[in-house]
Amino acid sequence: MAKKQKSFRPKARRPRGFRDRAGAEILAEQAMLRRITAVYASYGFAPLETPAFEYTDALGKFLPDVDRPNQGVFSLQDDDEQWMSLRYDLTAPLARHVAENYDGLPKPFRRYQVGTVWRNEKPGPGRFREFTQCDADTVGAPAPHADAEAIMMFADAIEAAGLSAEDVTIRVSSRKVMSGLLEAIGLDMGESGQSGTVLRAMDKYDRLGAEGVRLLLGEGRKDDSGDFTKGAGLSAGQSDAVLAFMEAASEDNAGALSAMRGVMGQSAIGAEGADELSAIAETLDALGYGARAKIDPSVVRGLDYYTGPVFEAEVTFPVTNEKGEEVVFGSVGSGGRYDDLVKRFKGTEVPAVGCSVGVSRLLTALAARGEAEAARGPVVVLALEAERMPVYHRMAADLRAQGIAAEVYLGGSGMRAQLKYADRRGASVVVIQGEDERAEGKVTVKDLDLGAKLSQTVESNEEWRAGQPAQVTVAEGEMVAAVKRALGR
RNA sequence: GCCGCCUUAGCUCAGUAGGUUAGAGCGCUUGAUUGUGGAUCAAGAGGUCCCCCGUUCGAACCGGGGAGGCGGUACCA
Known part of the structure; x- marks a missing residue:
């Protein structure tokens, strides 16, 4: 009773991994999205929007053997107790949409989609729990030509977004050759966690190098922070085979493929994957994408719905954070073939392939290169005499009529402050x-x-006070023309 | 999840063997310079020293716990 009762004040703060965005950043993203979707549209894709929420079972995100959604998705129960989740990508909703409207859609069905997705994961550098994806997919196209097209369009989209061909490499592999490799060393793709551990170890080849991967394939590895990661427990011979497979990557796609075939031996699924990759590589080379998109067995991709070719794009320049530290920067986009996703709903196999551009990450990468464009503000009409406000509004309206963004100063301060405002x-x-x-x-x-x-x-x-060479005084009727001259239009 | 580092003004950071009014630069506000942003000068505002508990006569500083941030690692269905 002694203490004065304080009124409750909530702390103004954002949830972890979420952020506010404003001004230039939004404009930059919008501009980037326009350029990317223009590429998709030019390939004949049509836009689609789906809701932020989906039923959790439609996303396929229930924990195994438990009646609760997977960690990693944001979920809630509707008033009828059904679980709903925020979408974590745009592919699962597409599969649902296609299955739901199957008979009415032209096949192949080609759509692009821009949307926010949510992942309940630990945020990282340039990684948030809410971010924008920009996808394009072809549903109902089995041929490797569709995969080749997806990769080429993906490359075009990233280039349109502002990263030139040299800024990016697209690494291409296939789930089938990974199966082939596992088969060759006596593991079954579907069986146990061991094959998964092997694939994840392979995924780290570019980061950890051959030695790091060997450790992860065998007993395990202790990282720089002292954390120990349990390995896959392969024999030395098995590890040798995996590493030989990894080292098949080379400048020459044909060379890479033949080396991969060598390691995979008699595996039928492996041979099938290699044939498909060969067809894709042929198209990429013929169309001039060979330098950017290369066969590389170290691409794995976590999403387990992929069934065939997979690819991902990484930037080739170093990315630093705001402190100037160089940072491990992941992919800026990815894609692949997922022939079974619609099957979950329909029972019949519907082949599909697509790509997804990580717009937020691309913007981060571009910003790290210092390529953020300074956004220009509107023309500001000063409000110096209260009774003249209608006149000021008229001036702003006249400028807008000419397509020039303009605003009247609406605060209560003097001239000096108004100019400061305009400056800011x-x-x-x-x-x-x-x-x-x-x-x-x-x-x-x-x-x-x-x-x-x-x-x-x-x-x-004196000089400062004397001259105002940067301004002109003109007749009222000349105002718009004078503004245009100043803006250089 | 695990490991490490960090958390003092809006920003970047000093600081003290634990001892009354916690500092700098930049930024911000106001004023001066005959009605003018960006130059110059002057004044001023702004801090629960992340939070809680403990040790102490006394804690921003020491100890424990927690939160948040950053980085690595794992996971990413």
Whole structure:
């Protein structure tokens, strides 16, 4: 009773792994999405939207043998007790959509989709629990040509997003050759966790190198932080085979494939995968994508719904965080073939292949290269005399009519503060009509960019005060034209 | 999940063998420079020193627990 009762104030904070975004970042993402979807559309794909929530069973995300959704998806129970989950990718909802509308859709069905997805995982550098994906998929196309097309379109999309061909490598492999490898060393793809451990170890080849992978294939490995990862427990001979397979990657796709075939021996599934990859590589080379997209057995991809070719894109330049530290930066997009996903609903096999561009990560990568464009603000019309507000609004309206973004200053501060405001908004131009101009029926148009530039050479206070070379005073009727000149239009 | 590092003003960071009013730079606000952002000068605002518990006469500083951030590692269905 002694203490003064404090009123409750919630702490203003965001949930972990989620973030606010504003201004330039949103504009950059929108621009990137426009460029990517334009590529998809040019390949003949049509847009589709699906809801953020799906029934958990439609996503296939119930924990094994338990009546609860998997960790990793955000889930809640509807008022009828049914579990719903936020989508964690755009592929599962596509499969549901296709299965639900199967008879009415043209096959192959080609759609692209932009959407937010959610993953209940630990956030990492450039990794969040809410992010945007931009996918394109072809459903009902069994031929390896569809896979080749998906890879080429994927490459085009990333290039359109702003990463040139040299900035990115696309590594291509196939679930089938991985099965072939496992078969060759006497493991069954479906059986136990061991094959999974082997695949995950392979996935780390580019990061840990041959020695690290060998440890993970065998007893296990202790990483730099001192954490121990249990290995797959393979024999030395088995590990040798896996590593030989990994080292099959080379400049030459044909060479890589023949080396992979050598390791896989008699495996039928492996041979099938290699044949498909061979066909894909042929198309990629013929169309000029060979330098960017290479056969590389170290691509694995976690998603277990892939059934055939898989691919993923990584940036080739170093990425640093805001502290300037170089950071392990994962893929900026991926894709592959998933022939069984629609089958879950329909019973019949519906082959499908697609790609997914990680827009948020691409933006992070581009930002890390310092390529964020400074966004320009609107023209700001100063409000100097309260009774003249309608006139200021008229000026702004006249500018908008010419397609120029413009706003009237609506705060309560003086001229100095208004200019400061315009400066912070990134305005290039301000329109000023104070007492003096009004008396003469004129308007002053001030070029802030030019002024800033000129100010760099100004030395003395007098010079600073004296000249305002970056502004012109014109008749009211000339205002729009003067603004256009200042904007360089 | 596991391992490591970190958490002092809006930002970047100092700081003290534990001892009354916790600092700097930048930023911000206001003013000066005959109505003007960016130069210059002056003044000012702004901090539960992440949170809780403990040790102590006394803790931002020591101990324990927790949270958050960053990085690595695992997982990523």
